[in-house]
Structure formats: C-alpha cells, structure tokens
Amino acid sequence: MSIYFSGLMAPLDKNNVDTDQIIPKQFLTSTSRDGFDAALFYDWRYLDNGEANPEFILNRPCYQGAQILLTRDNFGCGSSREHAPWALKQYGFEVILAESFADIFFNNCGNNQMLAIALPAQILEDLFVLSEQHDDIHIDVDLENQQLRSNKFAPISFDIRKDVKERLLSGLDFIGVTETLNPQIDAFEAKLAAERPWQ
Numbered sequence: 001m002s003i004y005f006s007g008l009m010a011p012l013d014k015n016n017v018d019t020d021q022i023i024p025k026q027f028l029t030s031t032s033r034d035g036f037d038a039a040l041f042y043d044w045r046y047l048d049n050g051e052a053n054p055e056f057i058l059n060r061p062c063y064q065g066a067q068i069l070l071t072r073d074n075f076g077c078g079s080s081r082e083h084a085p086w087a088l089k090q091y092g093f094e095v096i097l098a099e100s101f102a103d104i105f106f107n108n109c110g111n112n113q114m115l116a117i118a119l120p121a122q123i124l125e126d127l128f129v130l131s132e133q134h135d136d137i138h139i140d141v142d143l144e145n146q147q148l149r150s151n152k153f154a155p156i157s158f159d160i161r162k163d164v165k166e167r168l169l170s171g172l173d174f175i176g177v178t179e180t181l182n183p184q185i186d187a188f189e190a191k192l193a194a195e196r197p198w199q
Contacts, residue, residue: 004143004169005094005115007067011131012057017071018078019105023087036083037090062135068095070127075116076105085112095141097148099124110164113171115141117148117158126153143169 027039044056052059058066069088075098076084085108088096095115109116119127130152131137140149143165148156 010066036087073099
C-alpha cells in the first residue's frame with residue numbers, strides 16, 4: 001500500500017467557506033509567503049478580546065495537530081487570493097475533504113502541494129457523523145491508488161485530475177513541471193531557428 005499522507009482529521013461543518021473567512025483581508029499586507037498560519041480562520045478562532053474561542057473546532061485540544069480538514073460544499077469561494085492555501089498549509093493542513101472547491105482555490109492548492117479531494121455529499125455526511133462519535137479519526141491517503149483508509153470506515157475512493165496527481169506525487173509546482181520540459185523546449189526553439197532564421 002502506497003501511503004501519500006497520514007494524519008488526524010478535524011471537522012469544519014460549514015458550507016461556502018470563502019477566502020476572506022479562511023484568511024481575513026487585513027492580514028494580506030505582507031509581501032512574504034510566511035506567517036499566515038496565525039491568521040487562519042481568525043474571526044472564528046478568536047474572540048473580540050483576542051483570546052482563543054473555546055467553541056471553535058480547531059481550538060479544541062483533541063484536534064491540535066490536525067492535518068486533514070473535513071468541510072462541506074464550495075470551499076475556498078470568493079476572491080482568488082493565494083494566501084488562503086498558504087495559511088492552511090502553514091497551519092499544518094495537507095489534505096482538504098469537501099463536496100466541491102472554487103476552481104482557482106483548487107488549482108492554488110495543488111500548486112502549493114496541498115491535496116484537495118472532492119467527495120459526494122453523502123460520504124461527507126457519513127464522515128461528519130463519525131466525527132461526532134470519534135474525535136481521533138486518522139486517515140491514510142493513498143494518492144497512487146486514490147483511496148482514503150481508516151480503521152473507522154471502509155475504504156473511500158476518490159477522483160483527481162491526472163496533472164494534479166502527478167504534481168503532488170512528484171512534489172513539483174507549475175514552474176517545476178515546466179522545467180522538466182526544458183530539453184523539449186530547447187529542441188523546439190533550435191528547430192524553429194533553423195527553419196525560420198529570419199524570425
């Protein structure tokens with residue numbers, strides 16, 4: 001069995017989580033890609049006085065160190081800010097399970113080595129029910145064979161675009177993938193220069 005990732009799942013039972021809820025706009029002033037984890041879900045994680053909100057799921061002791069986020073439909077909607085996947089990744093999340101994702105957010109996840117998996121609503125509902133019964137659900141993600149496995153449920157198969165799967169397995173982003181094609185690009189440019197020297 002080829003395990004791509006294994007981690008603790010935390011349930012965020014919300015639909016239509018937009019990028020401003022993932023990381024509010026007041027935290028987007030930095031030109032660095034680092035330090036966004038503290039701002040993740042800021043308006044939910046913290047009370048008005050700045051103290052941690054004990055009711056928010058990620059503040060519960062049992063979910064400290066969670067690396068798989070279970071959520072609902074249309075995750076990552078709203079503006080196209082790449083800070084949202086940066087914040088999730090820096091907080092420690094490697095995998096997000098949802099019914100659907102905003103297109104730009106989905107692509108940004110893959111480009112930042114974070115796996116976004118779309119699952120049918122009923123499977124998600126079953127996982128949420130399980131999370132109410134157990135707060136220690138660990139999941140093995142077999143990306144090669146496209147399955148989720150746990151001792152709490154039967155294996156769950158999932159679909160993923162071939163290009164995203166290959167990037168995640170290779171650890172390459174879009175630029176890295178392009179660089180693997182440098183020999184073909186160089187050969188094409190040399191051929192073009194020979195055939196059309198006037199260009």
